[in-house]
Amino acid sequence: MRTRFITALLMGAALLALCAAPAWAADAPIPKNDPSSTQLVEKPKQFNGTRVTFTGEAIGEVMVRGDYAWIHLNDDAYMERNAEEGAKLGGYNSGMAIWVPAALTKQIDTYGDYKHEGSIVQISGTFNAACKEHGGDMDIHADSVTMIRPGHVVVDPVPGWKAALAAGLALLAGALYWIERKTRNRVTPHRGV
Amino acid sequence: MIVRPRKEDHLVIGKFTGKVIIGVGMLMLIPLAVSIGFREWDTAVDFIVSIAACFVFGFGVQAVCRTAKDLSWSHGLVVASGSWFFATALGALPHFLSGHGGSYLDMLFDVMSGYTTTGLYMLQDLDHVSMGLNMWRHLLTYAGGQGIVVIALTFLFKGTAGAYKVYVGEGKDERLLPNVIQTARAIWLVSLTWLGIGTLFLGVRGLMLGQGPARAFFHALWVFMGAWSTGGFAPQSYNTFWFHDIGYEVICIVIMIAGSFNFALHWAMWTGKRSEIRKNVETISFFVTLSITTMVATFFLAKANVYPDAMSLFRKVFYQLVSGHTTTGFSTIYARAFVTQWGPIGLIATTVAMAIGASACSTGGGIKGIRMGVISKGVLQDIRRMISPESAVVMEKYHHIRDTWLSDDTVRAAMTVTIAYLSLYAIGSVIGVLYGYPLDQAAFEMVSAASNTGLSCGVTNPLMPEVLKITYIFGMWLGRLEFMSVFALIGYGYAVVRGK
Numbered sequence: 185m186r187t188r189f190i191t192a193l194l195m196g197a198a199l200l201a202l203c204a205a206p207a208w209a210a211d212a213p214i215p216k217n218d219p220s221s222t223q224l225v226e227k228p229k230q231f232n233g234t235r236v237t238f239t240g241e242a243i244g245e246v247m248v249r250g251d252y253a254w255i256h257l258n259d260d261a262y263m264e265r266n267a268e269e270g271a272k273l274g275g276y277n278s279g280m281a282i283w284v285p286a287a288l289t290k291q292i293d294t295y296g297d298y299k300h301e302g303s304i305v306q307i308s309g310t311f312n313a314a315c316k317e318h319g320g321d322m323d324i325h326a327d328s329v330t331m332i333r334p335g336h337v338v339v340d341p342v343p344g345w346k347a348a349l350a351a352g353l354a355l356l357a358g359a360l361y362w363i364e365r366k367t368r369n370r371v372t373p374h375r376g377v
Numbered sequence: 378m379i380v381r382p383r384k385e386d387h388l389v390i391g392k393f394t395g396k397v398i399i400g401v402g403m404l405m406l407i408p409l410a411v412s413i414g415f416r417e418w419d420t421a422v423d424f425i426v427s428i429a430a431c432f433v434f435g436f437g438v439q440a441v442c443r444t445a446k447d448l449s450w451s452h453g454l455v456v457a458s459g460s461w462f463f464a465t466a467l468g469a470l471p472h473f474l475s476g477h478g479g480s481y482l483d484m485l486f487d488v489m490s491g492y493t494t495t496g497l498y499m500l501q502d503l504d505h506v507s508m509g510l511n512m513w514r515h516l517l518t519y520a521g522g523q524g525i526v527v528i529a530l531t532f533l534f535k536g537t538a539g540a541y542k543v544y545v546g547e548g549k550d551e552r553l554l555p556n557v558i559q560t561a562r563a564i565w566l567v568s569l570t571w572l573g574i575g576t577l578f579l580g581v582r583g584l585m586l587g588q589g590p591a592r593a594f595f596h597a598l599w600v601f602m603g604a605w606s607t608g609g610f611a612p613q614s615y616n617t618f619w620f621h622d623i624g625y626e627v628i629c630i631v632i633m634i635a636g637s638f639n640f641a642l643h644w645a646m647w648t649g650k651r652s653e654i655r656k657n658v659e660t661i662s663f664f665v666t667l668s669i670t671t672m673v674a675t676f677f678l679a680k681a682n683v684y685p686d687a688m689s690l691f692r693k694v695f696y697q698l699v700s701g702h703t704t705t706g707f708s709t710i711y712a713r714a715f716v717t718q719w720g721p722i723g724l725i726a727t728t729v730a731m732a733i734g735a736s737a738c739s740t741g742g743g744i745k746g747i748r749m750g751v752i753s754k755g756v757l758q759d760i761r762r763m764i765s766p767e768s769a770v771v772m773e774k775y776h777h778i779r780d781t782w783l784s785d786d787t788v789r790a791a792m793t794v795t796i797a798y799l800s801l802y803a804i805g806s807v808i809g810v811l812y813g814y815p816l817d818q819a820a821f822e823m824v825s826a827a828s829n830t831g832l833s834c835g836v837t838n839p840l841m842p843e844v845l846k847i848t849y850i851f852g853m854w855l856g857r858l859e860f861m862s863v864f865a866l867i868g869y870g871y872a873v874v875r876g877k
Contacts, residue, residue: 225711225713225714225717226713226717227717228714228717228718243504243613244504244592244613244619245587245588245589245592246587247586247587247588247620247621248587249586249587253587254587254621256613256615256619258504258614260502261502262502262504262505266502266505267476267477267501267502267505268476268502268505270476271502273477273478273479273501273502273839274501275501275838275839275840276501276503276614276838276839277502277503277504277614278614279614279615281615281618281621296504296505297504297505298417298420298505298506298507298508299417301505313718314683314684314685314689314693314718315685316685316686316689318621319621319623319688319689319692319693320684320685320689320690320692320693321618321621321709322710322711322714323621338505340417340418340419341418341419342418342419342422343419346419346422346423346426346474347422349426350422350425350426350429353425353426353429353430353433354425354429356429356433357428357429357432357433357436360432360433360436360437360440361432361436363436363440364436364439364440367440367443
């Protein structure tokens with residue numbers, strides 16, 4: 185009886201762990217970049233030509249150019265949660281432009297914008313302070329892409345106070361327009377200069 | 378004795394300011410439509426609130442300020458600068474309601490930057506901003522480039538004789554056509570034609586670069602608005618570096634240069650006077666100073682070995698310098714790269730290009746090419762006078778639409794405004810230095826703000842001192858309206874308080 189109970193308990197725990205795994209992964213801490221995009225921009229000479237590992241939120245879109253593609257990864261204050269989701273404002277966006285084999289970008293499911301928080305991905309590659317291949321752009325030529333956390337849809341509902349304010353102001357504007365139209369011909373006489 | 382303005386003066390100023398603000402509210406209908414189209418409901422409500430606030434102000438003021446009096450010159454100047462003030466305060470509502478602003482001051486900064494076609498910004502998490510708000514940011518700068526008063530003139534003023542006085546108050550003084558309303562419409566005709574062609578070229582290029590159709594179209598439209606208005610806003614925080622393409626950069630360069638030209642020059646070309654572009658003192662001045670600053674920056678960056686080859690070097694230097702000289706503010710390098718890669722000489726060359734700026738009566742800012750041309754001609758005239766016999770009459774001519782004899786009055790007027798700009802640049806730079814920024818960076822940023830350029834070397838950010846934010850806001854305002862209108866507004870305020 186006891187053995188059966190312990191087995192059931194263990195199986196239940198294992199099942200719970202399996203179900204919870206994606207949630208854990210989703211909440212797993214994102215590795216901190218060293219160097220970060222800010223450090224790369226501040227000390228381009230120091231890191232030029234070095235191999236770096238860089239993690240960030242995929243932003244905007246992938247722009248495929250033949251066998252390769254451009255993606256942009258932001259490692260800023262909004263990497264895990266953006267301003268539309270209520271993240272505390274933490275300054276400008278910052279990130280790096282990544283030149284990567286197009287095939288590797290297929291695993292990136294979401295690119296960040298107003299309605300989406302982009303996937304967080306980790307790339308490894310060579311940092312170029314002024315890339316010879318790309319007209320002097322500061323970029324990273326990546327040869328590996330690892331998905332860290334998938335992106336998600338961002339819902340930005342209309343707060344009640346805002347809807348009420350809109351309705352109130354619209355009514356007031358309409359009333360003032362009506363008054364202005366009604367009194368248009370009552371002009372203060374001009375006494376000349 | 379300072380005469381206190383009478384009730385009639387307040388009424389006429391209120392009436393016309395109200396009209397301009399109603400125009401601003403109507404302009405917000407475009408981003409509202411974009412928000413609804415993309416089902417961005419929260420942003421749509423932000424715009425409904427803002428439109429209603431503009432209408433409450435506009436209709437309210439018009440209901441109170443009833444007068445048959447037309448505008449005088451001083452009224453025109455006060456209406457122009459006052460309209461910009463209120464248009465900024467109310468235009469910042471969508472920014473503030475979006476939740477991307479650290480404070481209302483930051484959002485005032487952004488809107489003033491938009492109207493004045495500067496391009497510096499305080500908006501945070503720009504990469505997650507809605508399509509509607511992005512439309513508003515770029516529309517602000519496009520409308521600001523033509524002049525928000527020009528918009529009101531076109532649609533709302535209905536042929537009032539005083540309209541020209543407001544038009545001049547906004548820093549424009551060219552009459553392309555005998556009637557100022559027709560002039561305002563001619564400006565729109567030129568701008569909208571360029572809008573269609575520019576957006577088409579950038580959109581097609583965007584599709585070729587791998588953008589989706591919707592993003593290619595909207596990015597093209599917004600980048601066009603940023604380039605043509607010499608505003609420099611872009612939909613992504615990476616600015617035009619986002620595209621990584623020389624073709625996109627070339628199209629941007631063409632639009633930036635076209636946008637920086639005088640509307641009178643555009644109109645001359647439009648009406649078949651093609652040789653004007655070769656002969657005009659402003660285009661000659663622009664190409665001379667652009668060449669000099671580009672050569673200086675290229676020489677020193679080549680010496681510093683920043684870029685791997687000559688092509689990359691020229692591509693980067695020419696793009697940033699054209700952007701700076703046309704007072705656009707687009708960049709294909711990181712803001713801090715001006716400091717960490719370009720160094721002091723690159724910063725100074727760009728600062729000089731920004732300080733000189735674009736053409737008069739264009740969308741651009743800065744001292745202006747025509748003043749540089751007139752002052753240069755004045756100096757040459759003085760040198761020729763010195764080496765000529767005393768009895769000789771030495772006269773210089775300059776060409777701007779027509780040949781004009783250079784008078785001492787013209788040179789003095791150009792010098793006065795130039796000194797005003799240099800003083801503004803200097804005061805703002807000193808304030809930056811007092812806050813601990815190095816002189817070259819403080820000067821770069823202040824010149825960028827006051828010449829309405831928008832390039833940044835990293836000084837401008839949401840965490841910068843509030844006093845510096847206010848300094849840059851005033852710098853943008855004074856620089857765009859070329860001082861007189863703002864001085865008239867201050868004088869009006871003083872007269873209200875101290876006049877008899």
